Amino acid sequence: MRLRTLPAATALAALFGSVVLAAPASADSSTPIPVWSADDTVVDGVHQRVFISDGYDSQIVVTDLTGKVVTKLTGLAQVRDLELSPDSGTLWAAVQGADKIVAIDTAQLTQTAEYPTGDRTFPSRLAYADGRLWFGYGDQWDSGLGEVDLTAGTPAVALDLAAGHDFSGPPDLYADPDNPGTLLALDSNISSGPIVVYDISSGTPVIRVSAEKNGFFSDAALTPDGQNVVVAGPGTRALTEYRLSDLSEVRTFPTVSEPETVSVAPDGTVAATVLDTDGIGDTYVFGADPAQPPGVRDLSRSWMPDGGHSTSWSADGSQLFVLTGYVGAMQFQTVDAPRLYAPTLTAAAPAKATRAESLTVKGRLTANLALPAGTPLQVTRTDLDSPNGKSLGTKYLGTGGSYSFTDTPPAGGKVKYTVTYAGDTTHTGATASDTVDVSRATPALTLNNNGKAYDYAKSVTFTAHLGSTYKNRKVEIWADPYGSDKPNTLVKSGTVNSAGNLSVAVTLKRKTKLTAKFAGDAHYAPRTVSSTVGARVKVSSTLAGAYRTKYTWSHTYYFFRQSKDPVVTTTMTAYPGRKQLLQVQVYYDGVWQTTDKEYFKLDSSGKSVVTLTGTPPTGYRFRVRDSYISGSGDSVNTTTYGAWKYLTFTK
Numbered sequence: 026m027r028l029r030t031l032p033a034a035t036a037l038a039a040l041f042g043s044v045v046l047a048a049p050a051s052a053d054s055s056t057p058i059p060v061w062s063a064d065d066t067v068v069d070g071v072h073q074r075v076f077i078s079d080g081y082d083s084q085i086v087v088t089d090l091t092g093k094v095v096t097k098l099t100g101l102a103q104v105r106d107l108e109l110s111p112d113s114g115t116l117w118a119a120v121q122g123a124d125k126i127v128a129i130d131t132a133q134l135t136q137t138a139e140y141p142t143g144d145r146t147f148p149s150r151l152a153y154a155d156g157r158l159w160f161g162y163g164d165q166w167d168s169g170l171g172e173v174d175l176t177a178g179t180p181a182v183a184l185d186l187a188a189g190h191d192f193s194g195p196p197d198l199y200a201d202p203d204n205p206g207t208l209l210a211l212d213s214n215i216s217s218g219p220i221v222v223y224d225i226s227s228g229t230p231v232i233r234v235s236a237e238k239n240g241f242f243s244d245a246a247l248t249p250d251g252q253n254v255v256v257a258g259p260g261t262r263a264l265t266e267y268r269l270s271d272l273s274e275v276r277t278f279p280t281v282s283e284p285e286t287v288s289v290a291p292d293g294t295v296a297a298t299v300l301d302t303d304g305i306g307d308t309y310v311f312g313a314d315p316a317q318p319p320g321v322r323d324l325s326r327s328w329m330p331d332g333g334h335s336t337s338w339s340a341d342g343s344q345l346f347v348l349t350g351y352v353g354a355m356q357f358q359t360v361d362a363p364r365l366y367a368p369t370l371t372a373a374a375p376a377k378a379t380r381a382e383s384l385t386v387k388g389r390l391t392a393n394l395a396l397p398a399g400t401p402l403q404v405t406r407t408d409l410d411s412p413n414g415k416s417l418g419t420k421y422l423g424t425g426g427s428y429s430f431t432d433t434p435p436a437g438g439k440v441k442y443t444v445t446y447a448g449d450t451t452h453t454g455a456t457a458s459d460t461v462d463v464s465r466a467t468p469a470l471t472l473n474n475n476g477k478a479y480d481y482a483k484s485v486t487f488t489a490h491l492g493s494t495y496k497n498r499k500v501e502i503w504a505d506p507y508g509s510d511k512p513n514t515l516v517k518s519g520t521v522n523s524a525g526n527l528s529v530a531v532t533l534k535r536k537t538k539l540t541a542k543f544a545g546d547a548h549y550a551p552r553t554v555s556s557t558v559g560a561r562v563k564v565s566s567t568l569a570g571a572y573r574t575k576y577t578w579s580h581t582y583y584f585f586r587q588s589k590d591p592v593v594t595t596t597m598t599a600y601p602g603r604k605q606l607l608q609v610q611v612y613y614d615g616v617w618q619t620t621d622k623e624y625f626k627l628d629s630s631g632k633s634v635v636t637l638t639g640t641p642p643t644g645y646r647f648r649v650r651d652s653y654i655s656g657s658g659d660s661v662n663t664t665t666y667g668a669w670k671y672l673t674f675t676k
Contacts, residue, residue, distance in 0.1 A: 055324075055349075056092030058357040063335045063348050064105045070340020071113035072131050075357075077348070078104045078118060085118060087134060090339065090346070092357025096134055101127065108151040108158070111202055117158055119148045126151070126160060126173060140173045142182055147195070154200030154208055155225060161195035161210070168192040170210065170230065188230045193218055197242065201251025207233075207269060209254055213242040220256070222269050236272040238265070244334060246289040255295055257284035264297050264311075278311045278319070286335050290342040294364060298336050298347060301325075308336075308347055310363050318393040320366045324358045325349035338363075362453055368392035370455035372444045377462045380437040380548065387429040388457060390422055390446055398424050405443045408436040408463075409547040414443070436547035437465030465550040468494050472502075472541040478559030478663045479533050481598060487556065488528040489541035491521045495548035500527045503542065506535040507661040508600075513540075533560040534598075535661045559663030562598040564605070566651045568670050569594065578646060583672040591637045591672060595651040599631030604658035605651050607635055612646040624657055641674045648672070 061081040068075050074095060077086045085098040085107070102122025109116055115137070116129040124146050128138040142148045142162060148171070150161030156176040162184070163169050170187040173180050187196075187210075194214035200207065206226030212218030218240035223230040241259035248255065248266070253275055255266045264278035264287055282299040289295050293313055301307035306321035324347055335348035345363035349356045372388040386404075390396055400422040405414040420430045434440045441460045448454035469492025479485055489500050498520045505513035517529035531537065538557045545551035569592040571583035585591055595605050608622040625633045633651070641647065651667040 053324075053361055054091060054359045056357045056359075058086065058088065058092050058348070058355050059094065059097075060086050060348070060355045062352050063355065065107045065334045066337050066346070066348065067107045067109045067116065068337045068340060068346065069109060069113050069116070069131055074131070075337070075346060076107050076109075076116055078107050080104055080121070081352075083122065085116075085129075088357060090344065091359060092346075098129065098134065098136075105149040106151040106160075108153050110153060117151055117153070119151050119160060121147045121149045124148065126158065138180075140180055140182055142171060142173075143184065146171070146184070149195045150198050152198035152200040152208060154202075155205055155228075157225070157228070159198050159200070159208055159225075161192070161198055163192075163195055165194055165214070166191065168195045170196060170198075174228075186230050188223065188232050190219075190221055190232065190235070196221070197245060199245060199247050199254065201247045203249070204247075204251030204269070207251065209245075209247070209269060211242050211245055211256070213240060216240040218242075220254070220267065220272055222272065234270070234272055238267065238272070243284060244286045244336075246287045246295075248289055249291050249293055255287050255289060257287045257297060259283065264295065266295075276315060278309070280309055280319075281305055288334075288336045288338050288345075290338040291340075292342055294338075294342065296336055296338065296345050296347075296363060298349075307349070308345075308360070310345070312364065320364065321393050322360065322367045324360070325356065365448070365453045366392045366394045366451055367453045368396065368446060368455045370444060370446055370457040372442060372457040372459045374442050374459040374461045377464070378434060378440075380434060380463050380465060383431050383433050384461065385429055385431050386442050386444075386459065387427070388444060389426045390428065390455065391426045392452055394451060396422060396426060396446075396452065398422055400446070402428060403445045403447070404430065405445070406432065406434070407441040407443065408434065409438050409545075410436040417442075420444075434461070434463045437463045437550070438545065438547065439463075465545065465548055468492050468543060468545075468549040468552055470500075470541060470543050470552045470554050472539055472554050472556040474539070474558050475556035476558070478561060481561050481563045481662075481665075482532055482534055483560070484530050484532050485558065486528055486530045487539050488526050489521070489554075491525045491527070491543060493549075494543075495546045497544060497546035497549075499544065501542045501544075502527065502529050503540045504531050505538045505540065507537065508535060508659075511535070533558065535560050536655075536663055561665035562653045562662045564595070564597045564651055564653060564665055564667040566593055566595045566649070566667055566670060568592070568649070568672060571672065578671075580669075580671045582646070583670065585672060585674050587640060587643055587674045587676060590639075591649075593635045593637065593649055593651070593670070595625075595627070595633040595635070595667075597627055597631045597633070597651070597653055598662065599627065599629060600659050600661060601629075602658045603627045603631070603653070605633050606654050606657065607633075608650045608652065609637070610648050610650075612648075617648065624654075626658070643674045643676055646671065646673055 060079045064078040064080045075088045080103045087095045106119045126140045146162045148160045148162040152159045158173040171184040196210035199209040208223040208225045210221040219235045219237045221235045222233045224233045243257040245256040266275040280299045285298045287297045295311040297309045306323045308322045310320040337346045345360040347358040374386045378384040402420045404417040407414045440463045443458040446455045471490045502517040504516045521527045540555045543552045568583045570589045573584045604624040610617045648669045648671045650669045653665045655664045
């Protein structure tokens, strides 16, 4: 990462670096960002923007300092490195796939110039120094160092300026206005690739010093004065700082995993990301004192991007921006207090407990910079009696970062214990919580009429009875008629009377499931009981074609000529797909015997007309009945038998 700031921003950063940070906690954020793969990241402190090159999608994604996308600069074939001018007015981009470098106005976000570098030069690395834009170009061993002389009236491009060094790939380039006449090049593609320091004061690069440092560098960053460089090496090798004057080692920055990116703040604070395959932490922050441990944060559950200069400081050094995630699913992470140690706080309570009996909550508060015994922790209990939380006072850290406390929960249900460390001048705050399922008594709750059946449209009173509870005396009664076209409906809600009862009258036109619900309270658990009742249909029938009626054999009989077919008309409560069962019986040998029965579909109005055909014997007694049988065509009502109609036949 090459970070560029205005002199005013640099002065502000120096002032910031001298202040003791008193913020008790950070307000870190994470935002999804539409970047397939990050090739370079540059922070523009003047315009409060971040530029991210995405060579896969041939674009530069421009965001604000929270990661919110401002715009996308597209059509930049395989764009790679970015470089910001010292005044933050121009952004240069190496457009590898088009063999050119383009200049972009950072205020208007429009292209203002382009510098072709030659056919198949593939420029990919950039650094600005002494009025010239230096670039690494080529591919593998056919690589070199070039420049665009921006001081000329017509900027000119020159190639083959490596001063005799044969680069294994396009060199990574770094320069700083505070160290004029110096250009740093890393031959990062092989293990024997050296760090090369050029003297460019004459305009023509001359190798000042070169040394092998095990190569395969993932990233590098210059110190604020431009005199030293911090490189991220391969494997588990630590970050290492070298002096540019002679490439002697100045300091190492130990990490437990492979360093991937590095960035240096204006006050010299070093930030780095590591591969982090074990979940210990992916982002390291090293202060000026080598005796102090690094601050470690775990920003991502995914592996960190490998290179791509995806770690950046804000221009004033107060924030750290880190791209995390994997190809096609990246996050823009903002760390608001990067110099503070981020502790890890845990809380563990028993999974279950008994109300009004003591339980123990345990946990640990740990950080790379250990916190002493006696560190205060604030504890809050949230339960049904205290939904907004009730302070349990201050608890204190014991030895080794552990703590424990006891509590007797007065309320049952889900009880949450929240432990908070407020932070201090060297640590961010932290919060942890755990939930206990605290037992509650089971209340008595009943609902009458279960299993009964009623005539169609009958108004029936249902009564829910609630036994003893703690505070809540409210009950709800719901009615759910059979059939998908009728919703479950709240028909009564209220406080039970002094006898514990709540009643509601419901008009029953279908089978219905009534449910009484008690939501529970701090001492008694929620409870639900149900009562399912039946509702018959309205059914009537008529006989047509009789020549007379007469009351005989204890019933009214319809008399038909043997030659006349009786017509049975049935009317029933309508429902889609409903059928009626027509049953015919004859009185024979002193008993009624069924001679025929058959289902007939009702029309949309609930009517069915059936003609009884044939040549029935005269002098015999018959009867017919229309019925609704639940399940024959639908099941929303209770089986309902109609009245018998009696008939006989004569010559």
